[in-house]
Structures are given as C-alpha cells and as structure tokens.
Amino acid sequence: MKIKTVVQKFQGSEAFFRCPICNQPFSLRETGSFLCANGHCFDLSGKGYVNFLSGCGTGAYYGKDLFESRRAVFEEGFYVPAAQTVRTLLQKHMPDGPRVVLDAGCGEGYYARMLSAEGWDVYAMDNAREAVLSACREPAAVRYMVADLANIPAAGGSAGAVLSILSPANYGEFARVLAPGGVLIKAVPGEDYLRELRRCVAAHLSRADYSNKKIIGHMAENADIADHQSLRYTLPVSGRQLEAFYRMTPLTSGVPIEQADLSQVREITIHMEIFAAFLPGGRKDHPRKR
Incomplete structure (x- = not known):
C-alpha cells in the first residue's frame, strides 16, 4: 500500500x-x-497502520500463526452470532452523535471490519504488531494502530463506544477515552467456551475448569452494567477447522498440538457473556438511547 x-x-x-x-x-x-x-x-x-510502540509491541509473544488461525476461524463464520450481538448492543446503547468506536484489543480485526463496513467510524488497536499486520491484510476503512492499553493514544472523550472483546480491560483508560454517555461493550469467555479443547489439554492446565467470576466482578466494581446477553452454541467442526481453533487460543499455547488428542472432537462450543456497561460519569452526563 x-x-x-x-x-x-x-x-x-x-x-x-x-x-x-x-x-x-x-x-x-x-x-x-x-x-x-x-x-x-x-x-x-x-501496511496501513500507525505504530505508537517500539518494535513488535508488548504482545509480541502472540505470533503470526495465532492471528492467522483466528482469521481462518472467523472466515468460517463461527463467530457471526457474537458479532451480531455486539452490533445489537451498540445500536441499543450508544449515545447520539458521531458513531466513533474504538476496538481495544482488536486482534485480526474481525469486529472492527464488520462495524466499519456498516458505516461506523472505527479505530482499532492491539499491542501485538502481528495482530495489526494480520488485520491490515483485509481492505477496510478502519484506522489501525499498535498501542498500549495502559496509555491509549486517543484524546479524552473521543469515542462513543469502546469494544473489549475477549481482551484485557483498562477501565481507567476506557473512562477517559469515552465521550459522555459512551458505552463499553465487553465480552468475556463463558464457562463452556471452547470446552472441547479444554478437555483435550486438561492434564496440562493448572485447573481443568474455567470461571469468569473474577473478571465479571472486576467489571462490576468499575462500571455500571446496563445490559447482558449470554451466548452459547455448539457447531460441528472439521479437522482443519479444529486445528485452527487449537492454534488460535492462548488456552493451548503451552501444549504442542502433537501432544493433544483431538481425534474424538467433532464439535466446538462458543460460550460468551457480552455486556453493555457505562463507566463513572458517562451515563448521567448523556442519557443512553432506550
């Protein structure tokens, strides 16, 4: 380019x-x-982005293979229901005015591209350069950046919405960046998220089960949760698709795929808890749409 x-x-x-x-x-x-x-x-x-960090960024340990595997999974449509839920919550809760969205932790850009294609003004950031490079391979009007979640290079009040989809959150920075009445859309893994893969590598994990209670509790301490959609569905998966799922998730990053017995896995479960939340000061300054 x-x-x-x-x-x-x-x-x-x-x-x-x-x-x-x-x-x-x-x-x-x-x-x-x-x-x-x-x-x-x-x-x-x-390549189509701006780098506000030196080198590859702090997320350099997430390599090219991980993000390319995520791209393959998204292209197969496994996360369409999740994207539709994110869109619905945005449309319901985003304040009137410019439709500026910051995707904080965009990965390969799936949600950012979807919203940009529908006319939203989207900025997207990740701290891993490989993620942003992967995102830039698809043509889109998204303004991509390599940046630090602890120091988002955005002016105060510049975004009507922040997305935090299966990514860490910095609620102080989110509150600063959001305009009055701006909404945070946050998705966290449900307890059954990719449970089939978790079972395959259970012997290598510190605990076989997963709980999101601490993550949700931390969000509730920092934000006013206004809406919550629980999304859970199971879809058939081919061997090729399963391998892409395996390589895309940090859950399996410490276990080479050769050490995991995937031969009996025929389906995959997507379980996400998706929230719309308002950070201190925002909701009372600009009432959200009903």
Missing part, C-alpha cells in the same frame, strides 16, 4: 489521536507521520 493511500485513510483522525508521550494533539503530515507540538513523531506504515 502506498503511503499516500495510508495518509488518505487517516485524514480527519487528528482530533481522535493524542500523543502518548506528552498528551498533545497531532497534526498529520503529507509525508506520512503524526507530529505533535513537542516534536514527537510516529510514522504511518505502508
């Missing part, structure tokens, strides 16, 4: 971004870089 094309994609985004070093606004130069008033400069990549 030519830098000129990347610059065109990022035009108009200056109001969204802020310098992660000094918190000053950026100007976007025609040569392909964001420059703040204090001289901090971040170059756009010809």
Whole structure:
C-alpha cells in the first residue's frame, strides 16, 4: 500500500489521536507521520497502520500463526452470532452523535471490519504488531494502530463506544477515552467456551475448569452494567477447522498440538457473556438511547 493511500485513510483522525508521550494533539503530515507540538513523531506504515510502540509491541509473544488461525476461524463464520450481538448492543446503547468506536484489543480485526463496513467510524488497536499486520491484510476503512492499553493514544472523550472483546480491560483508560454517555461493550469467555479443547489439554492446565467470576466482578466494581446477553452454541467442526481453533487460543499455547488428542472432537462450543456497561460519569452526563 502506498503511503499516500495510508495518509488518505487517516485524514480527519487528528482530533481522535493524542500523543502518548506528552498528551498533545497531532497534526498529520503529507509525508506520512503524526507530529505533535513537542516534536514527537510516529510514522504511518505502508501496511496501513500507525505504530505508537517500539518494535513488535508488548504482545509480541502472540505470533503470526495465532492471528492467522483466528482469521481462518472467523472466515468460517463461527463467530457471526457474537458479532451480531455486539452490533445489537451498540445500536441499543450508544449515545447520539458521531458513531466513533474504538476496538481495544482488536486482534485480526474481525469486529472492527464488520462495524466499519456498516458505516461506523472505527479505530482499532492491539499491542501485538502481528495482530495489526494480520488485520491490515483485509481492505477496510478502519484506522489501525499498535498501542498500549495502559496509555491509549486517543484524546479524552473521543469515542462513543469502546469494544473489549475477549481482551484485557483498562477501565481507567476506557473512562477517559469515552465521550459522555459512551458505552463499553465487553465480552468475556463463558464457562463452556471452547470446552472441547479444554478437555483435550486438561492434564496440562493448572485447573481443568474455567470461571469468569473474577473478571465479571472486576467489571462490576468499575462500571455500571446496563445490559447482558449470554451466548452459547455448539457447531460441528472439521479437522482443519479444529486445528485452527487449537492454534488460535492462548488456552493451548503451552501444549504442542502433537501432544493433544483431538481425534474424538467433532464439535466446538462458543460460550460468551457480552455486556453493555457505562463507566463513572458517562451515563448521567448523556442519557443512553432506550
């Protein structure tokens, strides 16, 4: 991709971004870089993104194979019901005004691309460069960035919604980035998420079962949960699809696929708990749509 094309994609985004070093606004130069008033400069990549971290980012241990396997799984349609639920919650709870969404922990960009194709103004970030590279391989109007969840390079109040889909959360940063009335859409694994794979590697795990109570409890301590959709379904899976599932999840990252007996697995369970939540101050400042 030519830098000129990347610059065109990022035009108009200056109001969204802020310098992660000094918190000053950026100007976007025609040569392909964001420059703040204090001289901090971040170059756009010809691949279609901007890197606000040095090197590969803090998520470098998530390699190319993991994100390419996720892409393969998403392309097979296994997560369509999850994407539809995310969209429904956004439409129901996002405040009036510009439909600006930040996908915080975008991975290979599945949810970001879906929303962008439907007219949402989407910014997407991950701390793993390989994730963003994978995302950029699909044409989309999404503005991708490699960035740190603890220091999101976005201006305060710049997003009407933040997505945190099967990703860590930083509620302080989410609250800062969200506009008044802005909504957080957070998805966490359900207790039966990929249970067939969990059974295959149970002997290698510290505990065979999974509980999301701490994650949900932490969210409830930091946000006002306004809506909750529980999504659980089981679908048939081929050997090729199962291998992609195995390689895409950190659950199995410490167990080589050769050591896992997958021969009896014929189906896979997707179980997700998806929430719409408002962070302190947001909901009372701008009533959500009913």
